[in-house]
Amino acid sequence: MKxxxxxxxxxxxxxxALAGSLTVTVRGADGKPVPDAVVTVNPDGQxxxxxIKFPWPYRVQQQNIQFSPFVLIVSAGAEVTFPNLDxxxxxxxxxxxxxxxxLKLYGREENRTVKLPAVGVAAIGCNIHDRMIGxxxxxxxxxxxxxxxxxxxxxxxxxxxxVVVRVWHPYLRAPENEKTLPLTSMGGASARETVTIDLRAPxxxx
Ligand SMILES: [Cu+2]
Numbered sequence: 001m002k003x004x005x006x007x008x009x010x011x012x013x014x015x016x017a018l019a020g021s022l023t024v025t026v027r028g029a030d031g032k033p034v035p036d037a038v039v040t041v042n043p044d045g046q047x048x049x050x051x052i053k054f055p056w057p058y059r060v061q062q063q064n065i066q067f068s069p070f071v072l073i074v075s076a077g078a079e080v081t082f083p084n085l086d087x088x089x090x091x092x093x094x095x096x097x098x099x100x101x102x103l104k105l106y107g108r109e110e111n112r113t114v115k116l117p118a119v120g121v122a123a124i125g126c127n128i129h130d131r132m133i134g135x136x137x138x139x140x141x142x143x144x145x146x147x148x149x150x151x152x153x154x155x156x157x158x159x160x161x162x163v164v165v166r167v168w169h170p171y172l173r174a175p176e177n178e179k180t181l182p183l184t185s186m187g188g189a190s191a192r193e194t195v196t197i198d199l200r201a202p203x204x205x206x
Contacts, residue, residue: 019157019158019159019160020158020160020186020187020188020189020190020191021154021155021156021157021158021190021191022039022041022154022155022158022165022183022186022190022191022192022193023152023153023154023155023190023191023192023193024039024147024152024153024154024155024165024167024181024192024193024194024195025147025150025151025152025192025193025194025195026039026147026151026152026153026167026169026194026195026197027151027194027195027196027197028196028197028198028199029196029197029198029199031196032151033147033149033150033151033152034147034151034169034197034199035146035147035148035149035150035151036069036070036071036146036147036169036170037146037147037151037153037167037168037169037172037197038071038073038137038139038144038145038146038147038153038167038168038169039144039145039146039147039153039155039165039166039167039168040139040141040143040144040165040166040168041141041143041144041155041158041163041164041165042140042141042143042163042164043143043158043159043161043162043163043186044161044162044163045162045163045164047119047140047141048140048141048142048143051075052075052139052140052141052142053075053142054073054074054075054142054144056072056073057081058072058074058078058079058080058081059072059080059081059082059083060072060080060081060082060124060134060136061082061083061084061085062082062083062084062085062086062090062092062126062132063085063086064086065086065088065129065131065132066132067124067132067133067134069134070133070134070135071134071135071136071137071146071170072134072135072136072137073136073137073139073144073145073146074116074136074137074138074139075138075139075140075142076116076117076118076119076138076139076140077115077116077117078115078116078138079113079114079115079116080113080114080115080116080136081111081112081113082103082111082112082113082114083109083110083111084106084107084108084109084110085108085109086108087108088107088128089105089106089107089128090103090105090106090126090128090129090132091103091104091105091106091126091127091128092112092124092125092126093124093125093126093127094122094123094124094125094136095123096118096120096121096122096123097118097120098117098118098120099116099117099118099120099121099122099136099138101114101116101122105128116136116138118138119138119139119140120138120176121135121136121137121138121168121170121177122135122136122138123135123170124136133202135170137168143155143158158186159186160185160186160187160188161185161186162184162185163183163184163185163186164180164184165180165181165183165193166178166179166180166181167179167181167195167197169197169199170202171199171200171201171202172197172198172199172200173197173198173199173200174197174198179195179197181193181195
């Protein structure tokens with residue numbers, strides 16, 4: 001019995017040691033780093049079972065007539081707050097399929113909350129200020145990260161095994177603005193990938 005317990009321990013320990021991190025560097029066709037790209041990993045190509053909790057706040061604030069952050073990652077069904085820190089009023093909306101909403105004219109320090117049920121994207125705008133554009137990427141996996149100013153996104157604690165890795169950016173030239181990476185499985189060690197994406201020019205309306 002002791003031997004079986006010991007073998008079981010070894011198996012469990014090596015199992016946990018197989019978790020690795022994936023670092024994806026996102027570049028444009030010009031070779032420059034692309035921030036605000038969303039990298040998602042679905043182990044076994046499947047959605048995460050059970051609740052998903054990301055460490056960042058589910059919040060899109062309006063400040064200096066801009067949405068901040070420009071891109072936010074949330075899990076499907078999440079509630080997102082939209083605090084207005086400007087002195088002017090905003091009228092925030094999304095026409096995106098499955099995630100339509102409208103927050104009629106509201107002023108400073110008034111918080112509004114919206115539930116986003118559909119996996120995909122909510123492209124957000126303001127009826128008053130055409131130049132206000134933002135995106136909420138609604139995901140079905142706990143393994144998601146956004147590229148930083150250096151174009152780098154890190155996803156930690158990935159289990160070993162088959163994976164589907166995708167990169168999304170609001171201006172990526174591809175169906176659904178998304179591209180699947182060639183990486184199809186995670187080994188025990190950490191992995192690094194560089195992906196080049198073709199971006200279109202941003203538009204004022206969507
Ligand atoms: Cu506005």
